Amino acid sequence: MRSRRSSRDSRPSITADDGEDSEASPVEGNEECQFSSALNIQDRGEEIKTAHNSPTKPLWIPPRDRDREPLDATPTPTKEGMEDTRGYKSSRVRSAWLCSLSTLTVILFSAFLLWVSITSFTDLQCDSKGCRMPRMSPVYIREKDFDTEHTRFASKYSLYLYREHNVDIDYPPKGVPVLFIPGNAGSYKQVRPIAAEAARTFKEAAAKDENLMKLGQRGLDFFTVDFNEDITAFHGQTMLDQAEYLNEAVAYILSLYHDSRKATMDSDLPDPSSVIVFGHSMGGIVARTMLIMPNYQSNSINTIITMSAPHARPPVSFDKQIVQTYDDINNYWRRSFSEKWANNNPLWHVTLVSIAGGGLDNVVPSDYASISSLVPDTHGFTVFTSSMPNVWVGVDHLAILWCDQLMKVVARSMLDIIDVKRPGQTKPRAERMRLFKKWYLTGMEPVAEKTLPRKEPTTLLTLEDNSHSIITLGQKLVLRQLGESQKPRAYLMPVPPSRGVGTTKFTLLTDQKLDGVRDSKLEVLFCSVFPLQAGQTAAIFSMNMDLSGDSSGSTRLACKNAADDVIQMPASYRNSKHSFDSAQPFSSLQYDFEDLAEHQFVAVVDKASRVSQGWVIAEFVEKKDASIQSNVGLRGLLLDGVRTTLPAERPIVTELHIPVMHSSLLTYKLNVGIQSCGEDGQLFTPLVRQYLMDPHESKYFVNVHTADISLHGTAPFIPPALHPNNKKGLSLQFWTDPTCNSTIDVSVEFDFVGSLGKLVMRYRTVFAAFPMLVVALVLRIQFTEYNNGGRFISFTRGIELLINKTLPFVMISLSLLAVSLGFAKAEQEKRISSPFSWPKSAAEQSSPTMEFDKNDLLVGLADPFFWFLAPLFALLAVGVVAVLNYGLMILLHVLTFIYSIFVRWPNWVSNERRRSIGPTFSSSSPRRRIMTTLMLLFFVATLIPYQFAYMVACIVQIATCVRALKVAKESGYSERSGSSADFSNYTHSILVMMLWILPINLPVLVVWIHNLAVHWLTPFSSHHNLLSIMPFILLVETLTTGNMIPRIPSRIRLITNILFLGLASYSALYGVTYAYRLHHLVDFVVGWLVIVHSSTAPPTVAGIIELFNDDGDDDSSSKKRQL
Secondary structure, eight states: OOOOOOGGGGSSOOOOOOSSGGGSOGGGTOOOOOOTTTTOOOOHHHHHHHHHHSOOOOSSOOGGGSOOOOTTOOOOOOHHHHHHHHHTGGGOOOOTTOOOHHHHHHHHHHHHHHHHHHHHHHHSSOOOOOOOOOOOOEEEEEOTTSSTTTOTTTTTOEEEEEEETTTSOOSSOOSEEEEEEOOTTOOGGGGHHHHHHHHHHHHHHHHHOTTTTTTTOOOEEEEEEEOSSOOOTTOHHHHHHHHHHHHHHHHHHHHHHHHHHHTSGGGGSOOOOOEEEEEETHHHHHHHHHTTSTTOOTTSEEEEEEESOOOSSOSOOOOHHHHHHHHHHHHHHHHHHTOSSGGGOTTTTOEEEEEEOOTTOOSSOGGGGOOTTTSOTTTEEEEETTTSTTTOOOOOTTGGGTOHHHHHHHHHHHHHTBOTTSTTSBOOHHHHHHHHHHHHSOSOSTTSOOSGGGOOOOEEEEEETTTSEEOOTTOOEEEEEEOTTSSOEEEEEEOOOOOSTTSEEEEEEESSOOSOOTTOSEEEEEEEEOOOOTTOOGGGOSEEEEEOTTOSOEEEEEEEEOGGGOEEEOOOOTTOOOTTSSSOOEEEEEEEGGGGTTOSEEEEEEOOSSOEEEEEEEEEEEGGGGEEEOOOOHHHHHHHOEEEEEOSSOOSEEEEEETTOOBTTOEEEEEEOOOOOOTTOOSSOOEEEEEETTTBEEEEESSOSEEEEOOOSBOTTOOOOSSOOSSOSEEEEEEOOGGGOOOEEEEEEEEHHHHHHHHHHHSGGGGGTHHHHHHHHHHHHHHHHHHTTSOOOOHHHHHHHIIIIIHHHHHHHHHHHHHHHHHHHHHHTTSOOOTTSOOOOHHHHTOOOOOTTTTOSTTSOOOGGGGGHHHHHHHHHHHHHHHHHHHHHHHHHHHHHHHHHHHSOOTTSOHHHHHHHOOTTOOOOHHHHHHHHHHHHHHHHHTSOHHHHHHHHHHHHHHHHHHHHHHHHHTTTOGGGHHHHHHHHHHHHHHHHHHHHHHHHHHHHHHHHHHHHTTOOOOOGGGOOGGGTHHHHHHHHHHHTTOOOOOOOTTTHHHHHHHHHHHHHHHHHTTTTTTHHHHHHHHHHHHHHHHHHHHTSOOOHHHHHHHHHOOSOHHHHHHHHHO
8 A cells, every 4th residue: 555655755766666566567557666756746845845854864764664656656736736847847858869059060060170180190191101021030938947936927927038040049148138128018029020130130240240259249139028918008007017027037137148158258258237128119118117116236227229118108197006107217217317426327327219100100109209308318319210311211109110121220229339348238328329329310410429520540542733623612512423534533622711610511412322441432531631751651541542643743631531420311313202212322421610620621532443323512511501590480380381492502401490390280281393404414303301309300301392291399298308409490401403503492381181180199188088077067067957956957958058058168268278378388488478477586587497297287288379279179079978978878778678678578478577577776675785885895905906896887877877768768758757857867977977987997907807817816906995986886876776866955066066167177187197087086076976865864873773683685574574
């Protein structure tokens, strides 16, 4: 029988009747789970009054004390209820599928902009691929003795020694140890290309030079680590575990050489004390982490080479520990290099070279490979593969390990720094840095060291008086072919007098090799007159070049060979297509006047004995005549571009410097006009070099007419450099044939569509943060409507209200914030003063403090020009959230349809089977609910990470949404069924919020599952925080009982607004940089909702006693209470 309705029925909740009768079918005339408040239309004032004045009741009401209500009980609306229905007209229950014109407009705009951006990212402003495949014959020898006696990770990780078949001696290793560290989910077999190339290169070099071994050269022994494809990009503890294991592996590797060298002819050499580390991707970060670990052996690492490693910041910030580990590593390196004295710097002996792949790397933005904020130029640098001589090609994230051109250069550089006569097995740090710059940089950078001033004369050049050409001072030397004299001939270019420091430079360009070998066709010498004194002989020179013939009168010159300073560049002819084409590269020499001050002549020696193809152009030129400075502003660059004309009388190379071109987000189109030549023909077609000073990124465009200009300069979220470069902006070097005597038109224009693609790579993680801004604001709108006495509107309706009312204010606020932050950062860099700031004192202006985290806010840029990105991302986030909301609605309706079919059994199914299905919202006993919750929390505290429990909570919430949607659909969304629609909308909105946090938790969950797959059961101490999951469990468990959240009094509802506004603000400001904190902020919000749910039913002593007196299963207890 129906119990008397009490005042607590007016509380907006969804209750389920217990007992066997409530489980029967409506056809049989039994009861079904109903929304007690959904079937009654109460007066709004009476409802609020009841919520305040009704007596409190226990947190869990024993089933025998609950009011019962027949299934088919449909109250007759009273006159007062009908009048109150009209009061709800403004918040009438409407279909969640309705899409307003404003919402549709935002969705279409977002979809169009995303489509254009992704298309631009995949098809426009893309570098050409040109890597060649290497050859290798791998053999892997596992170090079985490196077991649990040496490391606690022996059951999870393994150490291997690589041997190249038929090249390397199998065992034991006798070379120089190199440790390869694979990256995120990488394989130990990725060491094959570099190890094979190093082995073959050393074998060929040793066969040509028998003295190589005596000079301290040895081959490289590559050790590689099998991490079982650990996922390090998302998990800080995994990084620390790998670093600890690798330090123990280094100690073991070094011990192998103590015995092997004593048993060979190398017994007189010192025992190795350090290894070379070669890391790919996150392996490069693990390599730097090794130096801050407690088990690091001092000076056991002195050289680190990384490939596509994100040094500047973590690829994603979903894990707290990986962000903290990055901060610890980078702060340690910065503090070390900020020490005044070398003795106080533990990294003084360490060199770090970061090699980046460029625009083809779609896994890690190459901007993150910059180490300018970590180490000074004396200890390391960042270089792009497109800059490296004889590579000149961009590579993707995986190809950087197997690109044959790149592996050849890297292998030769590693062999070049070896010196086994030293305990560190490498040459001193300064010499290592000089060699790395020689192999990796173009040679035209200011940091590139010239060897000519430090060399002694090695060649004695004897010339016949008045028989060799002396070029007139200030005139170009142009040779269109070699060997015209049928014998060696020298062309002398007098060095001009000094006109001031940094005013004159020498440039030479040729298509011949300038390697200094005896059989070469061309040689360039820098000479001074050699006065042969009495008793002095020419024996001090290693080479005598006598071109005087039988003449009695001769001139002798003491000369230095410039072969070590040769700069190689890709050849550019009419049939050239790419810089990496298989063609003989051009050779160039470039010197400032200061490097040649002690010399009197530049001797270009044509050693060809017969006429042959080849050309040479050389000149002394004033720097001001070879440089064009563009003073265009950024607005003028974007609207009108840059246009200039190279004059007919011009030097070999002309440089166009555009300071405002420094952003990684903007791309351009370069157009070079056609150069017309006379009857003599063109020696070479225009060659353009695009370059930045920091990082060292150069790109070459051969036979250029049009070219795409993209760069890795100022990028979002990248910390500032330790020592900022004075020359900011992009420079374009135009190498053109000056003999054509014709002008060339050059223009640079902004590429808008191409620039959109650069946003995709730099701002991918924005869609993990800005959508939470939208979700938080929509939830705030929903709760505001609900707490004001209206219905809990649908999420779709909330988005509509957000777009129509709130979004304009949000976009204005984000714009003003972006502008003020941009001016504040620009003011710190002394580029522009902010109109929003107060004047600073002299002490504040002279403060030398470097803020490395100043680019963590908002969109991570210090340029006020990009103020529009923040509101643009907010607008895109609205469209993305709206689309995914509709996708979630489709999923829930499909699941609801399946669930409805499941609960409607055929007629031949027995009544007992029907009763076993249970009501839509069946409330289990409070004791069982508590035990289930406590058990789940126990597992979180001991075995499983809270991310797993969070995923389970999301699944349970989906099930709750399906059941709530089923009840709401059965009630037909009528005006009388507003409470069922309220609860369905409420659970749906909570699910949307939880699903946007789910991607932040998934990476750690994937790491945990991966560890289970490799039988590594050690729990992560950092992911068993009960407070990170308890509010979610309590809220989800509460919603499974069908309890609708009560309305909040006016004074307390301010807390809800503050929480949602705080969540929205943090998502916009720090959501990208510290995405993991979004989970904890939502955790606070959910905890508040749990408090609100329990506010109308606080626990009492009687309720707790009744709870523990309740034993037995639910059904039997219900039956007993009914009896």
